[in-house]
Amino acid sequence: MANARRIFIGDVQGCLDPLLRLLERLRFDQSSDRLFFTGDLVSKGPDSAGVVRLVRGLGAAAVLGNHDAHLLGAAAGSARRKRGAPCPDILAAEDRADLLAFLAGLPLLLHEGDIVLVHAGIRPGWGDLRARAPELRARCAAAFAGGRSPFHDEDVRFALSARFCTAEGLQALDDWPPPGPPYRNWVDWYQGRETVVFGHFACQGLRIEPRIRGLDTGCVYGGDLTSWIAEEDRIVAVPAAGRAATR
Numbered sequence: 001m002a003n004a005r006r007i008f009i010g011d012v013q014g015c016l017d018p019l020l021r022l023l024e025r026l027r028f029d030q031s032s033d034r035l036f037f038t039g040d041l042v043s044k045g046p047d048s049a050g051v052v053r054l055v056r057g058l059g060a061a062a063v064l065g066n067h068d069a070h071l072l073g074a075a076a077g078s079a080r081r082k083r084g085a086p087c088p089d090i091l092a093a094e095d096r097a098d099l100l101a102f103l104a105g106l107p108l109l110l111h112e113g114d115i116v117l118v119h120a121g122i123r124p125g126w127g128d129l130r131a132r133a134p135e136l137r138a139r140c141a142a143a144f145a146g147g148r149s150p151f152h153d154e155d156v157r158f159a160l161s162a163r164f165c166t167a168e169g170l171q172a173l174d175d176w177p178p179p180g181p182p183y184r185n186w187v188d189w190y191q192g193r194e195t196v197v198f199g200h201f202a203c204q205g206l207r208i209e210p211r212i213r214g215l216d217t218g219c220v221y222g223g224d225l226t227s228w229i230a231e232e233d234r235i236v237a238v239p240a241a242g243r244a245a246t247r
Contacts, residue, residue: 014045039065
């Protein structure tokens with residue numbers, strides 16, 4: 001389709017209103033455009049259930065984020081709850097089962113030929129990312145099915161939560177403020193051919209470099225909700241609330 005666009009949107013985290021405004025500003029056309037999300041559809045915002053319903057209804061693609069995974073663990077009774085139950089609107093919703101099933105079916109890595117979508121990062125040494133994608137999905141699903149936390153799997157945890165690591169892919173678990181050597185931002189180690197689109201790193205903000213598109217600009221913390229249109233190599237963003245858009 002000649003006018004088809006691939007549109008990638010950063011971490012929404014339950015912020016439905018900015019998402020609706022962003023789609024309007026993008027002039028999103030469900031009949032031609034393809035929509036992708038970097039994960040963390042849910043969490044601290046006011047309407048996680050509404051976000052998941054919208055993403056499902058639009059037929060959009062997404063990868064699993066760490067907050068999405070924590071919600072699935074809590075729903076299954078296997079996650080530690082740091083600040084009470086996450087996303088009570090989803091857990092109490094009449095369509096709870098459908099919302100959770102949608103999240104549980106999300107991959108950790110989505111390969112789009114020239115673009116790879118992941119929530120947090122690409123681990124050094126992963127090699128063929130197209131082949132890695134189904135492996136990570138299966139390992140994450142097996143952990144949930146067995147009542148285990150997927151964060152116990154080093155590769156799965158990296159895809160969900162990494163920011164800094166060593167050249168060998170050892171993840172820094174305490175990553176803010178940024179750890180010193182031998183840890184560096186995983187982006188510094190990336191040598192793949194595909195452009196990686198990711199979220200998860202609101203403290204870093206928008207990051208645009210060759211083969212790198214970091215789109216988490218902290219909407220849930222009062223920042224922007226940011227998108228990248230691949231075919232135009234263009235950033236479009238809307239503010240969380242009360243500010244004029246800058247891009």
